Amino acid sequence: MSSLTAPAAAPPPALEAVHLSKHYGSGANRFDALSDVSLSIAAGECVAIVGKSGSGKSTLMHVLAVLDAPSEGEVRIHGTNARSLSxxxxxxxxxxxxxxxxxxxxxNAQQSVIDNVTLPLTIAGQRRGARRERARDVLASLDLLEKAAAKAITLSGGQKQRTVIARALAGSPSVIFADEPTGNLDSATGALVEDLLFSLNREQGITLVIVTHDDELAARCDRQVVLRDGRIVSDSAAPVLEEASR
Amino acid sequence: MRTIDLARTAIANTFRSKLRTTLTVLALFVGAFTLTITTALGAGVSSYIETQVNAFAADNVLLVQAQTDATLAAESDGPAEWDPESSTSSNAQAGGTPLAGAQAEPLTDDDLDAIAAIDGISGLDPVRTVSTDWVSHDESGQFEFAVNPQSAVTVADLEAGAQLDQGSSSFQVVLPNDYLEALDFDSADDAVGAEITIGMTDITGETHELTAEVVGVSRSSLFASGAGANNALVTELSSLRTAGIEGADENSVIAIAYLDDGLSTTEIDDVTAALDDAGFSAQTIEDQLGIVTTIIAGITGVLNAFAIVALIAAAFGIVNTLLMSVQERTREIGLMKAMGMSSGRIFTLFSLEAITIGVIGSLLGVGAAMLVGSGIGAALAAGPLAELEGLSLFAFEPLSLLGVVLLISAIAFVSGALPASRAARQRPIESLRYE
Incomplete structure (x- = not known):
């Protein structure tokens, strides 16, 4: 899609990490969760961040999603430095x-499916009527409309994860962050959820950032970024960068 | 997040853990109940006393007496030494006043002149000593009877009829309503206008009978004792008593000073100060009754203190409930923050939950207090307290009820502030960790 635009007016990447570091504690107790991580994710890309437990992949996702501030370096979202934002x-x-x-x-186990799905819209301050309408549309597109009034606790695992995806979609986001989206599901249901996520990426152009240690899931993505001990050890989209980091 | 959604969410969250909410609400309920009951009791009793005092005290009247040694003693060290030259033994006046506290020296004629000369005093009446023996009406028997010598300054709490006409030359009586049955009257209205006979004995032992008209019937009152009599009757009773013997009239201990019309409070204070300088102590009737009001206020205050203690305990309950709630909902809070809910809104959400608990607890407590209070009040008024007419033991004033609800909601809010700020400070990534 980006190839259609003129090179001079190329849109800034959806997400960009520039020399990110994140460490906790200080002195002897200092722990480096991320060390000098640079990464650029274009709009509409599907990227898997792969690594073992403790490799820093969740921390990277948190920093990219501006849930956490980096110790050093900066994060740009659509070209805007996150540090400059209130x-x-x-x-x-x-x-x-x-x-x-x-x-x-x-x-929220005791709330209905639709109330769970409307949460981001409620937080955004939308009116009840508008947000329920939007939630119904999203639930319909995910084949969950008949469960709209059911309490979340009564759903099966696959239905729960589809509800979560509906909730993520309700606010019409440009980026979806998925942290081990299939980790709690059996393989058949997991595959369905994966298909759903990839179809969103393909059909709606939503940028997908999937954090996982599941190689099969990672392999289905356009690009795999491998982390080890807080450093990028391979990035399938940038073999040159990978060489440099070694 | 829109405020209405916040409120809706807060209320829904409050009922998520029903048992815990119920227990916290119960704690607040106890506090609200106690506070409402004691406030209403205080208000009820005070308003009764106030009615009694207002009924009792005519405006612009001072009760003047010589400063007692006890009064003076307050300014020196201990009681004054007995001096046969200057001190005389003081005795309580017959038909004594319920208002006179310490016994004072009788007022001499010079004293009376001195008091009358003070600016702001337009008239002076020494309280005369009257003594009556019995009263009867038609064929009824004779019943013991006492006239309140201070009728001139009192305004009776009337059940029927009219107040005494102090200017009238005919003899008038305001009859306490407990005499009605004894004197064969069917009702208070029946007694008004009737003639009653009063019997008395003078100091020489001779008996006299007087006829007086009943102009009004008074309710029993905490302060006014005996029947009221107008000036003409009091003067007549007093002169009959001395049987024309020179010097047999004891000097009055108390004189009633009438103030000029329209004096302000500060001007009245000036008069009191002038009297004080001249060696007299002067008090308005409200002053003399002030002690009663103070005691009532003291009792109410102690009871309210208990209620506050209950509320403080309840406040810790709220803190605990909400802290547990914040703990339990760590992930939910994290998720909401991840989805862009601001810390301020999270704080508001938990504060609203605290306030919801406070409002529920206080409304239930106030409601129950009103039911129980009205029930007990009605039962007592019909039974043990039937003699205190016009007393409604619990006065539920809308403003103070609102005050109780607001106070408890405020306490709930303050208690909720700590857990709420803890929730607001939570960092989304800490909350969302699950490894």
Missing amino acids: ARALNRLRNREFGFVFQQFFL
């Missing part, structure tokens, strides 16, 4: 531009 603007950004899918769903 807390209010960051909240707006996460609310309008980002959708989140987590391994453990984080659904």
Whole structure:
């Protein structure tokens, strides 16, 4: 898609990390979660961030999603430095531009499916009528409309994750961050959820950032970024960069 | 997040953990109940006392007496030494006043002149000593009877009829309503206008009978004792008592000073100060009754203190409930923050939950207090307290009820502030970690 635009007016990348570092503690207790990570994700890309537990992949996602501030370096979202934004603007950004899918769903068990799905719209301050209408559209597109009034606790695992995706989609985000989206699902259901995420990327052009340690899932993405001990050890889209970092 | 959505979410969240919310609400309920009951009790009793005082005290009247040694003692070290030259033994006046506290020296004629000369005093009436033996009406028997010598300054709390006409030359009586049955009257209205006979004995032992008209019937009152009599009757009773013997009239201990019309409070204070300088102590009737009001206020205050203690305990309950709630909902809070909810809104959400608990607890407590209070009040008024007419033990004033609800909601809000700010400070990534 980006190839259609004139090179001079190329849109800035959806997400860009420039020499990111993140460390916790200090002195002997200092722990470097990320060291000098640079990464550029274009709009509409599907990127897997891969690595073992403790490799810093979740931290990278948090920093990219401006849930956490880096110790050094900067994050640019559509070309805007996140540091230059106020807390209010960051909240707006996460609310309008980002959708989140987590391994453990984080659904409100006692609330209905539709109330869970409308949460980002409620936070955005939309009126009840408008947000329910939008939620119904999204639920319909995910084949969940008949479950709209059901309590979240009554759903199966696959239905729960589809509800989570509906919630992530409700605010019409440009980027969806998925942290181990299939980690809690059996392989058949997991495959369905994967198909759903990739179709969103293909059909709606939503940028997909998937954090996973599942190689099969990673292999389905356009690009794989491998992290080890807080450093990028390989990036399938930038073999040159990979050489440089070694 | 829109405010209405915040409120809706807060209320829904409050009921998510029903048992915990119920227990916290119960704690607040106890506080609200106690506070409402004691406030209403204080208000009820005070308003009763106030009615009594207002009914009792005519405006612009000072009760003047010589400064007692006890009064003076307050300014020196201990009681004054007995001096046969200057001190006389003081005795309580017959038909004594319920208002006179310490016993004072009788007022001499010079004293009376001195008091009358003070600016702002337009008239002076020494309280005369009257003594009556019995009262009867038609064929009824004779019943013990006492006249309140201070009728001139009192305004009776009337059940029927009219107040005494102090200017009239005919003899008038305001009859306490507990005499009605004894004197064969069917009702208070029946007694008004009737003639009653009063019997008395003078100091020589001779008996006299007087006829007086009943102009009004008074309710029993905390302060006014005995029947009211107008000036003409009091003067007559007093002169009959001395049987024309020179010097047999004891000097009055108390004189009633009438103030000029329209004096302001500060001007009245000036008069009191002038009297004080001249060696007299002067008090308005409200002053003398002030102690009663103070005691009532003290009792109410102690009861309210208990209520506040209950509320403080309840406040810790709220803190605990909400802290647990914040703990339990760590991930939910993290998720909402990740989705762009501001810390301020998170704080508001938890504060609203605290206030919801406060409002529910206080409304239930106030409601229950009103039901129980009205029930107990009605039962007591019909039973043990039937003699205190016009007393409604619990006065539920809308403003103070609102005050209780607001106070408890405020306490709930303050208690919720700590957990709410803890929730607001939570960092989304900490909350969303699950490894």
